[in-house]
Structure formats: C-alpha cells, structure tokens
Amino acid sequence: MTPKPSKADIEDIIANGVRSVYQPIVDVIHGEILGYEGLSRGPIGHALESPLQLFAHAEALGLLPELELTCRAQSVSQFTRRGFQGKLFLNSNPHAFVDPHYPKGRTIEYLRDSNLTPDHIVIELTEKYLTEDYEVLKQALEHYRKMGFQTAIDDLGAGYNGLRLWSEIQPDYVKLDKHFVQGINTDPVKQAFARSVIQLCDQLRTTLIVEGVETPAELELLQDYGVQYVQGFVMSRPDELPVSPSHKLFSLAQQRKVHDQHLAEDLASWVRPVDPYTELGEVWLRLEREPSTHAFPVVSEGKPTGFIQRSRIYELFSKPYGRELFSHKPVYKFIAPHSLIVNRSTGLSALSQMVTSEDDLMARQYFIVVDDDRQYLGVGNTRDLLRKLTDIKLRSARHANPLTHMPGNVPTNEYIEELIRQKQPFQLAYVDIDHFKPFNDTFGYSLGDELILKLSQLLKERLRGRGQYLGHIGGDDFVVVSTHNDPLPQLRLMQQLYREAVRNIVVSSGHSANAYRAIDRHGEERLFSLPTLSVGLLRVQAPMPDCLDALGGTLAQIKHQAKKLHGEGIALADWQES
Numbered sequence: 001m002t003p004k005p006s007k008a009d010i011e012d013i014i015a016n017g018v019r020s021v022y023q024p025i026v027d028v029i030h031g032e033i034l035g036y037e038g039l040s041r042g043p044i045g046h047a048l049e050s051p052l053q054l055f056a057h058a059e060a061l062g063l064l065p066e067l068e069l070t071c072r073a074q075s076v077s078q079f080t081r082r083g084f085q086g087k088l089f090l091n092s093n094p095h096a097f098v099d100p101h102y103p104k105g106r107t108i109e110y111l112r113d114s115n116l117t118p119d120h121i122v123i124e125l126t127e128k129y130l131t132e133d134y135e136v137l138k139q140a141l142e143h144y145r146k147m148g149f150q151t152a153i154d155d156l157g158a159g160y161n162g163l164r165l166w167s168e169i170q171p172d173y174v175k176l177d178k179h180f181v182q183g184i185n186t187d188p189v190k191q192a193f194a195r196s197v198i199q200l201c202d203q204l205r206t207t208l209i210v211e212g213v214e215t216p217a218e219l220e221l222l223q224d225y226g227v228q229y230v231q232g233f234v235m236s237r238p239d240e241l242p243v244s245p246s247h248k249l250f251s252l253a254q255q256r257k258v259h260d261q262h263l264a265e266d267l268a269s270w271v272r273p274v275d276p277y278t279e280l281g282e283v284w285l286r287l288e289r290e291p292s293t294h295a296f297p298v299v300s301e302g303k304p305t306g307f308i309q310r311s312r313i314y315e316l317f318s319k320p321y322g323r324e325l326f327s328h329k330p331v332y333k334f335i336a337p338h339s340l341i342v343n344r345s346t347g348l349s350a351l352s353q354m355v356t357s358e359d360d361l362m363a364r365q366y367f368i369v370v371d372d373d374r375q376y377l378g379v380g381n382t383r384d385l386l387r388k389l390t391d392i393k394l395r396s397a398r399h400a401n402p403l404t405h406m407p408g409n410v411p412t413n414e415y416i417e418e419l420i421r422q423k424q425p426f427q428l429a430y431v432d433i434d435h436f437k438p439f440n441d442t443f444g445y446s447l448g449d450e451l452i453l454k455l456s457q458l459l460k461e462r463l464r465g466r467g468q469y470l471g472h473i474g475g476d477d478f479v480v481v482s483t484h485n486d487p488l489p490q491l492r493l494m495q496q497l498y499r500e501a502v503r504n505i506v507v508s509s510g511h512s513a514n515a516y517r518a519i520d521r522h523g524e525e526r527l528f529s530l531p532t533l534s535v536g537l538l539r540v541q542a543p544m545p546d547c548l549d550a551l552g553g554t555l556a557q558i559k560h561q562a563k564k565l566h567g568e569g570i571a572l573a574d575w576q577e578s
Contacts, residue, residue: 005048007061013054014067017043020074022084023238024245025209025231028219029345033245034209034229035087037124038075039238055093065102068093073110076121080114082241089122089173091154108147118148122173125153125165141169152209156197171206178212178232185217198225202338202354226350262392264351265344267385268369268378273299274308274331281327284313295366295379298335302375304368305332306339340367344377348389355382401472403449404456412471412479416548419483425541426483428551429491430559431455433476434532434567438518447509451531452476454501462490462497488537491570495533499567502530532567534559540575551575 022036042048048057058067072090079088111117123144141151152173153166166174176197184190194210201208213219213232222230235245274283274296283296287310295307308331316326316334326334340354355364369377399410407415419426433439433451440448459470459478469481480487503513515529536558538551545551554575561571 005057007063009048010054010058010061010063010067013042013046013048014058014063014070017046018067018070018074019043019240020071020078021238021240022079022082022242023231024236024242025086025089025229026235026245027228028223028230029228029343029350033086035089035122036079036084036242037089037091037231037238038071038079039091040071040074059093064093069103069106072107076107076110076114076116078240080116087122087150088116088120089124089152091124104143107144107149118144119150122150122152124173124175125151125171138169154211166204166206170204173207173209174201175209175211175231181210181212181218181222181232182214183218185215185221191221194222195225198227226354262348262388263344264342264346264348264367264369264380265377267348267380267388268344269380270377271295271297271379273297273304273376276300276305276332277330279327280308280313280316280329280331280334281323283308283331284317284327287313295336296331297368297376297379298331299376304339304341304370304374304376306335306341307366307368308334309336309366312336338364340364341374342367342369344369344371348385348392351385352389355385401474403452404472406456406470406472406478408471409473412469412473412481413548415469415471416481419481420540420544420547423542423544424483425539425544426481427487428538428540428555429480429482429487430536430538430555430562431459431478431480431491432534432559434534434563435528436476436531438520438528439531442516442518443506443509443511447505450505451502454505455498455533458494458497458501462494463487488570488572491535491537495535495567495570498533499530502532506530534562534565534567536562536571536573538573538575545575 019041021039021041023039024036025034026032027034040051040054042050042054048054055064055067058064072092075088075090107121108118111121123141125141144151150172151169152175153169153171154175155177156166156174174197176194180190180193180197184194198208200206207229208227209229209231210222210227211231213222213230213234215234219230219234236242271293274286276298286296287293294310297304298306298308312334317323319325342351342354346354351367355367364382366379366381369380371377396407396411399408400406401408416426416428433455436448436451439451455476455478456470456472459480463470463480463482468487469483471479471481473479480491507513513530515527517525518528520526520528536555538554538558540551554573558571558573561573565571
C-alpha cells in the first residue's frame, strides 16, 4: 500500500517538480488556434503525477494556495518561453481563490515578467471543485474582470453547481464536460444535451468550448451542430510541446471554404450604423427618411453591439407621452435582446441553425455580419437566407439521381472544380459495377436497382464523413472525393462487402448464385460471374490541374485498368501535369 504523501513531499514538488503541459483549443470554423489550456502535472512517474491526486493532497495538507500559485507562474512563463500564440486558459481550483492565505496581485506580476497582458488570460474554474461560497467567489472574479481577465467554467455538467454558477458569474466561456462528448455521434441523449447547451450559450452570449473530442465522428457531428471551438485528442494531446495540429487546421479551413460555398457575407447589405449614444428621436427621423430600413445596427468604434428595430421604436413612441419620454434617450438602452452577430464565413446551414435556435423569431429577422476582427460589414435578413437555402435545395434536388437521391453530375463536377480552384489536394475514386448490363438484362431491372441501391448504401456507410463527397453520376457509376482521409482501406473492404451483398440479394430473390449465361456487348452469348466492383483511385495534388477537364485522360486510363482487375483490386494512379 502506497503511503500517504507528507507535507514535505508536497512542498518538494511545489519547489522543484511541477510541470506545465498545454493543449490547443481549436477554431474548427476558421481553422485557427484560439489558445491553449495550461495544465499542471507532478513529476513524471511519481505517485502524484496526476493533477487530481496532487491537488487533493495539497488541499488536505493546507498547501493549496502555494501549489496554485506555482502552477500559475509556471504556466505563464512557459507559455511565453515556448512561443505559443493566442489566449492562455489557466485551469484554477476555486477553493484556492477563497482561501484567506491566497496572496493578491501575483498573477499580474507573472504576466508582467513574461510580457503578457490580462487580455491574453482566461481564468478557468473547474466545476468539480466549486465552492458553495458564491459571494466570495463572485467578488474574486469581479476583481479579475476589472483587471482585464476573462473567465470560463470548466467541466460543465460534471458537478451539481455549474448552471447556478453560470447564471451567477456570467463567464465569457463555458467548456462542456467530456462525458457529454464521448460517443456523442451515437448517443441521442448526449446529442440533446449538447444542443441545449449550444442554444443556451447563444442566448446568453457565452462562448462554448467542447472539450474531450477524441474521434473524427464526434468532431463531425459537433461541426454539424455549429460548434466553433473544440479541444481534445482529435486535434492534439496535452504535452509540454504539443504536436501542432496545423495540417488538421488547414484541412478544416479548406473544407469550410469548399463545403460552405454560400456564406453569411453573401447576404450582407450595407446599412449605415448608428452610434450607441445617438438619441432615439434622431433614429426616428432616419426611419421616416428610409422607409425600407427596418433595423439599424448599433456600432461602437467599428464593432456592432446589436440592433434597434423599427417596430421597437414604434412601440415606444406609441405609448402615452412616449415621444416626450424617449426621444432623448440613447439608442443603446433599446437594443434588441439576443441580436444575432455572425462571422462573414459562417455557412448558411449553420446560420439557419442560429436563426431558428431563438424561440422569439421576431428577434432573429435580421443578423449583423462582421469580419474576423469583429468589424461591422453589413446586415442580412432571414427572408433572404430562407430564399437562398430554398434555391440551393431545389437546385440540389433537380440535379440529384432519382434512384439514390445522391448528387448527380452537375453538383459533383462543381464540387471538384471548387477543390481545384482552392488548390485543395484530393483523391478521386471512380466506382462502377462490373457486367451490370448483362445482369440487368438477365435478372430484370428491379433486381438491378437493388444492386445500385446496395452500392449507394455501402458507400454512405463506409465512406461517410466531412472529408468525403459521394456522387452518383449516372447508371451504375459512382464517385468518391476525399479531401483528407485516405479512402483506400474502406474501398477495399467495400469491394468484399459488395460481393457478399450481391450474392445474398440474388439468392434471396430465388435465383442461383452460380455463374449465368448472357449476351455480351458484342452480341455473343457467354458465361458471366455475379457482379463485382471496379474501383480506380486517382490522387490529385500539387501542382494542381487547371480544371476538371485536365483530369479526363488520366481518369479514362484508370477506369480501363480497374476493369481488368475484375473486382479483385484497386487501380491506383497519381495525376501528373503533362
């Protein structure tokens, strides 16, 4: 049995053994790093290497303030020394905050020594260790805020007081506990919880960070929900010098550009903003001069704070003595609650989720579009958003394959052309069914359709994901476009699964699974085996082709080579500029 550590053991670790490790927090919309969470560890291989054990024993022995300050000093100094950029999230134990022996002013000293300023720092409170003394804790946090620090609640949902603390201190960030993230792609309960937290963050203007994201499937679902900031092994593990997720960031940014070809900035129109201290009477005069304007953005030093809506001014001025009471009031007092402010690169699908997440749809008739520095660009309205989404869906339906409902030739070609324009490397797999016509002629179109539907089902099951595009370009011809995952292993597995599926379809329909006789394309009768899959895979990377047509010759060759393999392998080629 391991003996309990003594006070001297903890003091020795505080003096010599604390290590700082970091984990990046990633903006998966823009493909950038928001900052790093600074975490502390005991000596490698030591019984107190785990921070949970280390902090628990330090608190029991009355050494929590000393340990907390040492960890903070280490995190700040190493952050600068290692050249990290962005914000530093300092994981803090709330019990240390309210300890009467906790010295004041040390954090500012640490920042000054490392040439950092408070706006670089986010103080993270771990919900697992929340104190019940809310008033003291609020006073401490208010003290930090006045000095320019931001705040965050870590491990939201892991304890019992997270929501209460959220409402009490109104943090700048909340971090969803990993329990609600692990396996979220297959758990409807966790999905419902995550959607609720996302909606609550939107309504309370709190930035959500989802931590503990470990798999691409979890990341994909969270991206579909519109989550912007994630942290977890899927990007990088905590380390003294964490592996840079630069290749993943590039992939995310490029995928965003390609998948969201229609962005919020496309819907933005310039509306002359008003200053927050403009009198309401002046805005009323503008309304009379501009009858087509229904919402004015309120902007201070280039950054919007919300809307003042025509309907709200009418409501105020229609009250008894309303004009006399409100004409000289500053406009900022009447900004619409939950005014929606979005980045220019927000995709229309994510924007639609933001608009519909608010119960009061009147509050989301308009949205303000900003650039990456939160500078005002223009105003969009929900009517134009819905019209654009409807047009996109109608166009998609018009060009979809009627049997499988997968994208057809036109959207598939456009997608590949966009990849080429963005100079995004990709792999293009051509998939078709061997000897499909003689099978169709012999067994009938109904059974032939079953084979096509089975192939589309396998493609969706085996090659589904944010980095995969699936198209049905006609008859028994399909394509898979992969932008970051290597599709080769799944394509090989799919060939095997398809062979087994075809045999089962034929047998269950009452036919023999043996070879059959049919007329070939030359008009001769011969023996055919059951259909298999021909697959050719073309790798396209720099130097990129000028257009899709440039790939035509290489694609034709790879299709021809794939047919010679009779479903027993995959033809591979790299595109080369001729």
